[in-house]
Amino acid sequence: MTPHRPRRPPHQRRTWLFVPGNDDTAHAAALRSGADAIVVDLEEMTSPQGRPDARRRIAAFLPRAQATGTIGSVRINKLEHDGYADLEGVMPGQPRAIFLPHAESAAQLAALDSALADIERRLDIPPGSTEMIPVIESAKGLVNLGALLQVSPRITCCMLAVEDLAANLGARRTPAGDELLYARSRFLIECVAAGCVPLDLPCTWRSAAVLERDMEQSTQLGFASKSVVYPEHVPAIHRALTPSEADMRAARALVEAHCAQQDNGGAVAPGSAWIDYPERNNAKQLISRYKLFNPTE
Incomplete structure (x- = not known):
């Protein structure tokens, strides 16, 4: 049984663990991992044909996560793709936050803000209680970040992606990660200036040694929160971000x-x-x- 933990405010959420939307085993493992927040993914980790079933599973899973004190959240698709259907399917579970991928313009975030307000009203969810977390995955999103973070008070955190960002920049990926050092620094500065919690990019190398170096760079820069794609990374990240x-x-x-x-x-x-x-x-x-x-x- 997963123990209950106090629900953490944005500045105390050290880890955001991404899991596939239609994998109950992964959902259960995520709860056992001890991650402060779980992001159930309807975008890259769930196939289009699997999304209808995944939405039902996510709506059922979110209250279980909240009952343990874990932040339950969802990454939807872009609104112009399956995003609206994603929202209709998962919002009955009352996710604490909605991640919007490929955020590049204020109009995208304003549309999400409006959609959430409408659904909150229809489902009798406290107005404004669903957080919005833009995901920055391109040069355009990064250079527009200062303006994006001003769109809505729902935006308390923002996430920097890694593989799509590197592809957009044409960067050659290395375990050292120096190719994304400027992007991480620029992202952190923009978030801190806006009073928004910056979520560092995930370490997509499974190696514990690579993760250790990545966390050294992350904490040197000033990050105190990180997205995660491997459950086994959670304890090491918590150790790095939690003084004894x-x-x-x-x-x-x-x-x-x-x-x-x-x-x-x-x-x-x-x-x-x-x-x-x-x-x-x-x-x-x-x-x-x-x-x-x-x-x-």
């Missing part, structure tokens, strides 16, 4: 040592190492993140 009590105590000791160093006019106590401001700042960030998940401490 030991981490917090070490960080606090470093900050105190830096304060003492400054109080002594920059002199280093015998047996101690010099502490630079970047090290102190990193430690203060870690303490702040620890408090985010442990507010009573």
Whole structure:
């Protein structure tokens, strides 16, 4: 039995695990994975002929996810494709968020906002309670991102895709991922400026070693939330994004040592190492993140 966990607000959702829409086994595995949010996918992971059945399965699955405290969400198709049918099929399950793929224009997001408002009214769902998460998969979407994030207050998070984005840019994919470093940086800056939580691109290499390097780059840039395509990646991502009590105590000791160093006019106590401001700042960030998940401490 999957234990109940408190439902996390946007800035505490570390992992968004994507699963196929019509695979009950994958749905159950996703719940067991411990991911903070599950994205049941009607786009790439579900064939067009499988979508009608998948919508029914998703509508039934979403309340189960919510009952455990997991954020249940759905990636629909573009509205001009099967998106409207997707919404009609899954909204009775009251997803917490709807992912819109290939977001490039304000008009796309305004149309989704309008469609959600209509369905919420018809189904007696609290107005405005369904979040919208644009998925950025092209250069056009990335350069328009600042404007896209202003379309609706429903937009609390935004996701950067990886393989379609790389294809659009003509980038040659490598395990190091340096080919998408600028895109990740630009995406993060635009989201932070708009007050929106940026969801980093998924690591689509299964290797644990590649994931470790990817998370090192992700956290260096400043990401604190990540989309996921392999359930086994979830624990490692959580470890990277969740400071332990030991981490917090070490960080606090470093900050105190830096304060003492400054109080002594920059002199280093015998047996101690010099502490630079970047090290102190990193430690203060870690303490702040620890408090985010442990507010009573």
